[in-house]
Amino acid sequence: MATDVHGRIVPIGKTAANQATTATTAPHGKPSPQTPAATATTTTTTTTTTTTTTTDQDADAAAIEVAGLTRSFDGRRVIDDLHLTVRPGEFVALLGRSGCGKSTLLRVLAGLDREIEGRVLVPRRRAVAFQAPRLMPWKRVWHNVLLGLPGRPGRALAERALAEVGLTEQATAWPKTLSGGEAQRASLARALVREPDLLLLDEPFGALDALTRITAQRLVADVWQRRGCAVLLVTHDVEEALLLADRALVMDGGVIAYETPVALPRPRDLADPGFAALRAELLDQLGVTTSASVATSASVATSTSVIASASVTASAQGTSLAPEELGRPRATPHERIR
Numbered sequence: 001m002a003t004d005v006h007g008r009i010v011p012i013g014k015t016a017a018n019q020a021t022t023a024t025t026a027p028h029g030k031p032s033p034q035t036p037a038a039t040a041t042t043t044t045t046t047t048t049t050t051t052t053t054t055t056d057q058d059a060d061a062a063a064i065e066v067a068g069l070t071r072s073f074d075g076r077r078v079i080d081d082l083h084l085t086v087r088p089g090e091f092v093a094l095l096g097r098s099g100c101g102k103s104t105l106l107r108v109l110a111g112l113d114r115e116i117e118g119r120v121l122v123p124r125r126r127a128v129a130f131q132a133p134r135l136m137p138w139k140r141v142w143h144n145v146l147l148g149l150p151g152r153p154g155r156a157l158a159e160r161a162l163a164e165v166g167l168t169e170q171a172t173a174w175p176k177t178l179s180g181g182e183a184q185r186a187s188l189a190r191a192l193v194r195e196p197d198l199l200l201l202d203e204p205f206g207a208l209d210a211l212t213r214i215t216a217q218r219l220v221a222d223v224w225q226r227r228g229c230a231v232l233l234v235t236h237d238v239e240e241a242l243l244l245a246d247r248a249l250v251m252d253g254g255v256i257a258y259e260t261p262v263a264l265p266r267p268r269d270l271a272d273p274g275f276a277a278l279r280a281e282l283l284d285q286l287g288v289t290t291s292a293s294v295a296t297s298a299s300v301a302t303s304t305s306v307i308a309s310a311s312v313t314a315s316a317q318g319t320s321l322a323p324e325e326l327g328r329p330r331a332t333p334h335e336r337i338r
Contacts, residue, residue, distance in 0.1 A: 062085045062086060062087060062088070062121070063086050063087060063088045063089075063090065063122070063123060063197060063198050063229075063230035064084060064085065064086035064109060064121070064122055064198065064230065064232070065084075065085055065119070065120070065121040065122075066082060066083060066084040066085070066109075066118065066119065066120050066121075067083055067118060067119040068081050068082075068083070068117070068118035068119060069081070069082040069083075069084075069105075069108065069116060069117070069118035069119070069120060070082070070116065070117040070118055070254075071101070071104055071108060071113065071115070071116050071117075077254055078101040078104050078254060079101045079104060079105060079108075079116075079254045079255075080253065080254030080255060081118070081254075081255065082105070082118070082254060082255050082256060083255075083256065084105075084249075084256055086198075086230050086232060087230070088197070088230055089228045089229070089230055090230050090231075090246050090247065091224055091230075091231045091233070091244060091245045091246045091247075092230075092231065092232050092233070092245055092246065092247050092248075092249060093233045093235055093240070093241030093242075093244060093245035093247070093248045093249065094106075094232060094233065094234045094235070094249045094251060095235060095236065095238065095241055095248060095249065095250050095251070095282060095286060096250055096251035096252060096286070097252070097286065097287070098236075100251045100252055100253075100254075101251060101254055102234045102251050103202055103203075103234060105251070106128070106200050106202050106232065106234050108120060108337065109122050109126070109198075109200055109232065109337075110126065110128045110200055111126075111335070111337055112128075114337060116337070119336070120336065120337040121334050121335075121336050121337075122198055122334060122335055122337060123196070123197035123198045123230075123334050123335070124334060124335045125194060125195060125196050125197045125198070126194075126196050126197065126198035126199070126200060127190075127191035127192070127194045127196040127198075127199055127200070128191060128200040128201075128202065129184075129187050129188050129190075129191045129199070129200070129201050129202070129204045130187070130202045130203075130204065131202055131203040131204060131206045131207055132207070133175075133183040133184050133186060133187040134187065135175035135178075135183060135186060135187065136175070137174065137175050137176055139175075140171070140172050140173065140174060141162065141167065141170050141171055141172070141173050141174075141175065141178070141186050142155055142158040142159060142162065142171040142172065143158075144175065144186060144190060145158035145161055145162060145186065145189045145190045145193050146158050146190075146193065147190065149193065149194070153193075155171075157193060158171065158189070158193060159171050160193075161189040161190070161192050161193040162186070162189050164189065164192060164223065164226075165185040165186070165188050165189045165192070165219060165223075166185060166219070167182060167185050167186060167189060170182060170186070179212075180207060180208055180209070180212060181208055181212035181215060181216060184204060184205070184207075184208065184216055185216070185219065187204070188204070188219070188220070188223070192223065192227075196229055197229050197230065198229060198230045198231075198232070199223075199224075199229050199230070199231045199232075200231075200232050200234075201220070201231065201232070201233045201234065202234045203234055203235055203236065204216070204220075204233075205217060205235075205237075205240070206235075206236070213240075217240060217243065217244060220233075220244065221244055224244075233245065238279055238282045238283060238286070239270060239279060241262075241282070242262055242264070242268065242275060242278055242279060242282070243268050243270075245262050246261065246262060247259060247260070247261050247262060248260055248262055248278070248282060250282065250285045250286060252285075257285070258285045260278065260281065260282070262278060264278070
């Protein structure tokens with residue numbers, strides 16, 4: 001079986017000279033002592049940084065491996081010794097109060113923030129979609145989709161990605177002519193054209209109206225089903241997290257303070273008592289639960305379940321989207337950010 005190279009990116013302002021650690025990561029993201037027989041290691045000495053290879057089995061173990069991640073701003077630790085593991089093909093939703101470090105973590109995973117401490121291992125092929133579409137107004141939509149790709153990719157590549165998100169007719173349009181939902185789909189196409197093994201979504205539906213948001217959620221669910229890539233979704237919407245994710249995390253105090261599997265059948269129904277119970281538990285973990293929220297969750301679910309559950313996962317037809325059923329995980333090159 002093939003081996004995949006794990007590359008290490010030295011954080012800004014950090015050098016191998018002041019790093020003298022040798023560690024591997026246990027299955028649950030906790031660091032464990034390195035042994036000579038380990039097959040997947042990154043060894044940093046006081047003089048050099050050595051990148052080794054990992055077997056297919058090791059690469060399949062996680063799409064994201066984070067151990068002891070710390071990020072500080074002006075002496076304040078926004079992320080404090082955080083550990084996280086995401087399996088290939090897994091859809092994970094990350095919840096938390098504003099300012100808890102969710103977006104900072106996503107930026108670290110994307111490679112946009114490297115002034116960190118700890119160990120971060122992610123696929124080399126990864127892409128990000130932000131809340132703002134960030135389209136260049138002076139370039140047509142298909143040009144925007146190809147922005148940042150190496151070489152000279154052809155228009156056909158962009159058009160295939162645009163077709164996947166339902167924007168075939170808007171390929172030659174200017175960004176200013178797109179609706180909010182269309183602009184967000186163009187942003188998603190720009191992420192998908194990179195064939196990511198890890199898709200990072202930073203509140204991509206936050207600025208959309210309710211109906212457009214439901215359509216966008218359905219689109220992401222469909223894309224995940226077809227491609228089988230790992231997804232980390234940062235969101236403030238508990239119901240959105242439970243409709244889409246295999247697992248929901250709550251970030252607080254700079255760490256993953258709580259997590260729960262979302263072991264509900266697909267398509268998911270907001271009126272399901274199990275859904276209501278998970279919603280109440282997550283709200284409680286977020287510190288916003290009131291007796292009213294628990295009492296009214298069923299009635300709220302009843303009024304919206306037909307729209308949301310049918311549209312978000314209609315294509316799944318009740319099929320569990322476990323990673324092994326998606327034709328993946330597959331062994332892919334990873335990159336060590338820290």
